[in-house]
Amino acid sequence: MYSEVHQNVKEELHLARYVAITTDMWTSIANEDYMAVTAHFYSGAKYALKMTHRCLEVVPFTEVSHTAVNLKSFLLKVFSDWSISSKVVAIIRDNGADITAALNRSQFEAISCVAHTLQLVIKDGLMNNKKITTLLKKTKKLVGSFKHSAKNSKLLKSCQTQLRLPQHRMIQDEPTRWNSSLHMLRRVIEQKEAIILVSSKSDIKLSVDMVSDDWMTMQYAVSILEIFEQATLQVSKSSSTVSEERDRMIFISFSSGDSTYTYNKNVVENSNCQGSGLQGLKNDLISSLKLRYPNVEANLTYACATILDPGFKATPFQNSDAIEAAKVKIIKEMVALTQTDSTSRNEPAVENATSTLESPGDKSYKGLWSHYKDYFCKSVDKVDCSASSCENELLQYLGEKTLIPKTVKKFPIIGLTVSF
Template identity: 35%
Template sequence: MEVCHLLHLRSNDYMYFTEDSLRRKAIDKALVKMLAIDMQPGSIVEDKGFQDFLKVIDPKYIPPSRRTIMRDHLPGLYRNATEKLHTQLMKVEYCSITTNLWTSQATMGYITVTCHFLTDDWELKSVVLETVQIEDSHTAENIASTLLCITDKWNITDKICCAITDNASNIVAAIQHNKWNHLPCFAHTLNLIVSNSLQDVPEVAALLQRCKHIVTYFHRSTKATDKLTSIQSRLNIDNHKLIQEVETRWNSSFYMLERIIEQEEAARTTLCLLNRNDLTISSEEIEVMKVIVEILQPFEAVTREISADSYISGSKIIPLSRALQRLTCSSKKLEVQNLKDNLLQRMNRKFLNIEDNMLLAAPTLLDPRFKKIAFSDFGNAAKVTQYIIREIAASLRLDDSDSTDSTEVEVIVKDASPTDESGLWDFLINK
C-alpha cells in the first residue's frame, strides 16, 4: 500500500514537472516570436520593466538570456519559417518578384528581393526572400548573378513570369541578362516624371526652395515652433506641423505645399512677430502654390492608388496613365503652364506604346472593371483579345481553330468601370 502511494506521488510530480516544462517552452517560443514580429531587440529580456511584467504574468517563469535567444531560439525560428516558405513556394507554378538596390547609413550596398504569388485559395502573398549585401561594383552582371543566386536558393528561377524594378539602367540590364520579363515600377516612373518636371520649371523650383527654407527654420527653432503653436490656437487653426520635402519622394513636395497653404496665416504671422519677414510668402505666390497643388492632385491620388500592397495593381496602370494625361491636358490653369506642358511631355514619352505591353494590356482587358474601355485605341484592345485567345488555346493544348471564337469573346468583354470621387475614373464612366 505504501509503495503504491509513493509511486502515485512520484507520478503526480512527474506530470507536474512535465506540464511545467512544456508550458515554459511554450512561453519561450511565444516570447521569441513576439520579438521577431514586433522587431524588438533581444536585450528586452534584460530590461527591468519587462522582467517585472513577466513576474506578474508568471512569477515562476524565468526568460531565456539574451545570448540564448540570439544563439538558439531565433535561428530555430528562422529555420522553421524558411522551411515553411520553401514548402509553400514548391506548390507555386508562377510568381513575380520586385527588387531594389539601396544603401545603408553605413554606405553599404544591399539588394532586397520580394516574391509575390497566389496560394491555392487565391490569396495574394508577398514575402521578402533575401536582403543581401553586394560587395562588388553594381554592374549588371554582378546584380544578375546575385539575383540568380537568391532565386535558385528558393527554387523559383523558372517560375518568375515578371520582375519589377526601378528605372536604373544597371538593374534593368540585370533582369534582361537573366531572361526575365521586366516591368518598370509605375510609382517610380511617376516619381521621375513629377520630380523632374518640378525642377525643370525655374519659377516652380524657386518656390519649392523657399518653402523648404521656411520649413527648415521652424524645424530648427523651438522658439518658432512654440510661437506657431500659440498662433494656431489663437487663430483656431489646426495644430499641424509643417512638412519637409524629401528629395527622393515627389509627393513630399506636394504635402509640403499643401500644408503651407493650410498654415499660411499662422506661419506668416509667426514669421512677422519673429522679425523673419524675409521668409514670408506673398499672396500671389500662395495662389501659384494652390494651382501647383491642383495640377499635382491627380498624381498624388494615383501614387496612393498604385502603392496599395494588398491588391494586384497591374491592371490599373494603363487606365491610370490615361487618366493622368487626360486630367493634366484638360487643366485650364495658365499660371504654371510650363509645369503642365512639362508633365505632359514626360508622360507622353514614358507612356508611349504602353498599351502594346501584354504584361499590362492582358490583365487590363481581363479586369471586369475596365475591359476594352480602358484602351485609347480599340485596335490595341483587339490585339490583346487575340493574344489572350492564343494563350488560352496553348494552355489547353488546342489549335487556334478550336479556340473560343472572337465574337463570343466580344460578348464577354463588356463595359464595366469603377466609381470613385477623385476624378481619375471619369473617362471610363463617360465612355
C-alpha cells in the first residue's frame, strides 16, 4: 500500500508546475527528533484546479545536531527524492535560528510561519508587562488551588451547579501550548462567580484572592489576546494564503508603510482600558509586530500575493512604490506564463471548468478572472504575449471592485475592524 500511495503522490507532484513547502521539527516524549515536510500545490483537471496538500515525510532526524548544514542537507535530499527541487517556490518555516540559517543559505525563498510569529509577539507582550506577569502568576496559583485539591474541586462543582454555570474544569497555563494563557484567563472569567462563592466559604482557603482590579485587568487582557487567537486560528488553516496572512498583520494593528502607523493609532487611541494597566501591553504587542514584520510591503512575495487576491488587491498598501514593484514582477510572470502556455491553446475546452474567483452571485460578472476562464477553456488561434497586453489586463483587474471578504470580525474593545 505504501508503494502505491508513494507512486500516486509522486505522479501528482510530477504534474504540478509549482510546489510550496511547510516544514517543522519537534521532539517526542521519548526524546527523539522528527521532521515533517508537507507539499502544497494545485492538481486536478487542466484549468479546473484545486489546492492539494500531501505530507511527504514524517521521519526521525538522525543527525546528532540541528545545525543549519544538516537541516539544509535533509531538505535537499527530500526534494531530490520526490523530484521537486526545481519546482519549490517557497518554504514556510518557524523562527528557529537553525532552520532560518539553513534556508537563508539555500536557493529557496523562506517565509516565516505567521502563527508561530504571532505567538512570539504575544510572548513578548506578556513578558514585558509587569502587571500581566503578576496577574498570570496569581491566576496560575488560583487554578492550582482547584487542580491540586479534590475538596476545592468538588466545592467548585457544587457552586457551579448552584449558580447554573457550565461545569467546566479550570485550565492551567502550559508554556508549550499556544494561547494557553488566554484559555486559562478566559475560563477563570467564565467561572468568576463560582470562584468568589467558593472563596467566601469559611472552611476554604484559596492560594490567592482576586481583587476587583485583577478581574478588570483580566477582562481587558482577554479582549486583546482574543484578537491574536482569531488570527492564529485563521492562518493555521490549510486554505490560508500568503496574502491573507500579510494583511491580517496589517488589520490586527499596523500599517507597514514608511509613514505614520495608522492602525497603531487606531488601536491605541480608540482603546477603552483606562485603569486596566494594559496600555503598555498593547504598545509592546504593536512594537513586537513592527519588529518582526518590518516594511512588509517591500517583500515582493507578499506584495504580489496581496495584489492578486481579489479580496485585497492594492487597497491595503501605503507605499505606492511597493505597488509598482509588484506590478512589474506580476507582468513579467504573466508574459512568461502566456508564452509558455501559448503552444497548447488549441486543446479542447474543459467542460464544467469553474473559477473560484468569480464574483459570487453575479452571473453578469465580466472581470479579469471571468476572462481567464473563457480564455483557458476554449481554443484560441493567436495569443497576445506582449507586456503591454498583460499590463492592460492587470490594470483592468485592479480597477474593478474588490470582492467582499468572507467574514468581518468586529472587536469593539479597540474600535478596530479586523478582516478575516
